[in-house]
Amino acid sequence: MILLMIAMDAEMAKLDLIDLKNEGVYRLKGSDVMVCRSGIGKVNAAMALERMIQTNEVDQILNIGFAGATPPYHLHDVVLIEEAKYHDFDLSLFGYAPGQVPGNPQSFHGDQKMNNMIELAIPRIKRGKLLTGDRFMKDPIDDAFLADMEGTALFQVAHHHQISMASIKIVSDIIGSTDHEDSYLAFEKHDGGKSVKDVVEALFLTK
DSSP states (O other), X not given: OEEEEEOOHHHHTTSOEEEOSSSSEEEETTSSOEEEEOOSSHHHHHHHHHHHHHHSOXXXXXXXXXXXXXXXXXXTOEEEEEEEEESSOOOGGGTOOTTOOTTSOSSEEOOHHHHHHHHHXXXXXXXXXXXXXXXXXXXXXXXXXXXXXXXXXXHHHHHHHTOEEEEEEEEEEETTOTTHHHHHHHHHHHTXXXXXXXXXXXXXIOO
16 A cells, blocks of 8 residues: 655645545545544654554655745745654764664655656655754755655654655745745645645546
C-alpha cells in the first residue's frame, strides 16, 4: 500500500477523497492510495504515521505539503526532498551532528527509486534540503533550504520501520521576505490546495 501523509486540511482541500471514517484516514478516489491527515507538528506527524503502520501493510510513504523556502526558490515551486533533518534538535555538545537524534543518521534521505519515479512524473520538479522543527521559520539560518513542521519526523519513523519514503514540498512562502505572513496566508487560501492536487494527480491519476 502507498500511504500519502498530509498535515493540514488546507493541503488536502482539493483532493477527491473517500472518507474511511477512521480519524482522518481517506482513500484517493480512483486509486488504491491511502491518505492520512496527521495534524501539525513533529509529534502529531510521528503518532499518525506510527498508527497507520501498525494497522496497515504500508509499502511506501509519500509526504506532500506546504513549506517555507529561502531563495533561490520561488512561490509555487515543487521541490523533491533529497535530505531532511531537524533544525530544533541539537546534541552537538555530546558529539552528535546538529539535528541528529541519537541512534539515527545525521540526516534522512528520500528513497532513490521513489525519487526517480517522481521526477519522471513531474519533470519540472526541483530538488532541495528540508529542515523540520516545531516553529514557523521566519529567518534564514542556512544556505538554500525548505522548512516545515512534520517531514523529518515522518522520515525518522519510516527509517525505524525500514519503509521507503519520499517527500515533496510546495513552496508556500519565502523565508525572510517583507510580506512573509501575508504571503503564506494568501497561498494557503487561494493556491495551496490546487497545487497539492496537481502533484497528486500527476503521480497517481494520470493515465
